[in-house]
Amino acid sequence: MVKISLYICSSDDGFIADKSGGVGWLPPMGPEAQKNYEDYFASIDMVLMGSKSYEKVLSFGMDWPYSGKPSYVFSKRPLETPTKEDIIITAQDPKAFVEGLKLKGDNEKTKKVWLMGGSQLIKSFVEDKLIDEILLFTIPKTLGDGIPLGIDLDEDFTLVNDSLVGQLRMREFARKSN
Numbered sequence: 001m002v003k004i005s006l007y008i009c010s011s012d013d014g015f016i017a018d019k020s021g022g023v024g025w026l027p028p029m030g031p032e033a034q035k036n037y038e039d040y041f042a043s044i045d046m047v048l049m050g051s052k053s054y055e056k057v058l059s060f061g062m063d064w065p066y067s068g069k070p071s072y073v074f075s076k077r078p079l080e081t082p083t084k085e086d087i088i089i090t091a092q093d094p095k096a097f098v099e100g101l102k103l104k105g106d107n108e109k110t111k112k113v114w115l116m117g118g119s120q121l122i123k124s125f126v127e128d129k130l131i132d133e134i135l136l137f138t139i140p141k142t143l144g145d146g147i148p149l150g151i152d153l154d155e156d157f158t159l160v161n162d163s164l165v166g167q168l169r170m171r172e173f174a175r176k177s178n
């Protein structure tokens, strides 16, 4: 059984990035949020992202932050992979990709997959009802405009936990079963 998990931060008015795709408004991670992220990252087997999120991470010019786990980048373009890390560009559509993972099952040891973002790829996963859980940090900042998270949480998901991680609200949602 493969679980598709979205772990993401949004502003309090529901944006994951500002108008130009920037995430400079995200506060520095406090120790509790850092620990939460490290525990989460240790719990996943694979990272999925859209090409714009991939290019945003590369633009930071730092070491690839998801080393040790394969990262699949969804793109129809022949993107460059300038680092030696395990980065795979896939032109598959999300449904076929996830069905492929489920067919491989436990043989491939992929039990939990982090859907990292961004909005366009998330929309595609939501439309195909591929997301099993959402872990959503809300940053107490109002952006007014930007790239939306774009999920109708009440429609497809049930709130299963609402807690504080350090100073940040973190809500956990499970997909409604139907």
Ligand SMILES: NC(=O)c1ccc[n+]([C@@H]2O[C@H](COP(=O)([O-])OP(=O)(O)OC[C@H]3O[C@@H](n4cnc5c(N)ncnc54)[C@H](OP(=O)(O)O)[C@@H]3O)[C@@H](O)[C@H]2O)c1
Residues within 6 Å of the ligand: 007, 008, 009, 010, 015, 016, 017, 020, 021, 022, 023, 049, 050, 051, 052, 053, 054, 056, 074, 075, 076, 077, 093, 094, 116, 117, 118, 119, 120, 121, 122, 124, 147
């Ligand atoms: N706050 C957070 O926690 C967080 C997390 C992640 C990302 N972000 C931010 O989100 C922003 C990027 O989000 P975004 O919505 O603009 O782009 P995105 O979802 O990261 O990437 C979209 C691109 O992915 C490719 N793609 C391939 N298959 C797709 C499919 N089935 N559905 C949708 N896209 C597909 C397309 O590019 P091709 O033309 O290459 O085919 C599409 O233009 C960045 O600014 C990043 O910083 C924030």
